[in-house]
Amino acid sequence: MNAFTFTPENEAKFLALLERYLQKSSLTLPSLWMVQYQEGWISTEAMKYLAQKLDCSPMDIYSVASFYTMFNLKPVGKYHIQLCKTLSCMLRGSEQMSHHLEKKLGIKVGETTKDMKFTLTHVECLGSCGTAPCMSLNDDYVENLTLEKLDDIIDGLKS
Ligand code: FES
Known part of the structure; x- marks a missing residue:
């Protein structure tokens, strides 16, 4: 069965x-x-x-x-943040953003918050290098990220 x-x-x-x-x-x-x-x-x-x-x-x-990062092979939170860690995004601060998100969400990369609201993962190039740094948030791309923009997004989703 x-x-x-x-x-x-x-x-x-x-x-x-x-x-x-x-x-x-x-x-x-x-x-x-x-x-x-x-x-x-x-x-x-x-x-x-x-x-x-x-x-x-x-x-x-x-x-x-397993080839495509958009497919989740384990349960994820309501909001799945996939932050690009490839060269263009890294040169424009994605590593700092990753640490910022870890701290803000209280989880490590690859983890989901206890309330199942947020999952944070790293992905390879999202094909949007011209607007680096970027991430996908469920089915949407968020580009030209800044720490302030991340805070606004996360705070908006938390409330
Ligand atoms: S390196 Fe991040 S989108 Fe290409």
């Missing part, structure tokens, strides 16, 4: 997509997104479930899910 199943809405979306693609493997990314929006993260059970539906191995699903 699998612990994960799509909601009826996601199952309907999956079946609609199935008709549009010649190969089931083409549904890997959209299916992973559906899992993540349904559960907030992608569990081993969900990967096994997708593997069955897409006629592939759980490792095939894992290899895709």
Whole structure:
């Protein structure tokens, strides 16, 4: 018995997509997104479930899910901050911002606050080097970060 199943809405979306693609493997990314929006993260059970539906191995699903940093392979807080630590962002202060966020949130990089509100992670280049330093906050990019801007964002989300 699998612990994960799509909601009826996601199952309907999956079946609609199935008709549009010649190969089931083409549904890997959209299916992973559906899992993540349904559960907030992608569990081993969900990967096994997708593997069955897409006629592939759980490792095939894992290899895709683990390649992209936007997929969460463990539970995350309501607000997932993914701070870029690659060169352009680092040269423009992302390390200092990381320490600032750790202090402000009371967690280390890779951790989630006890109230499950914030998760802080580091990621490689977000492809927005021209507006470094930057981070993603759930589905949005926040660019040209400053310590003041971070404070405003976090304080706004806390209240
Ligand atoms: S180095 Fe941070 S977005 Fe490219």
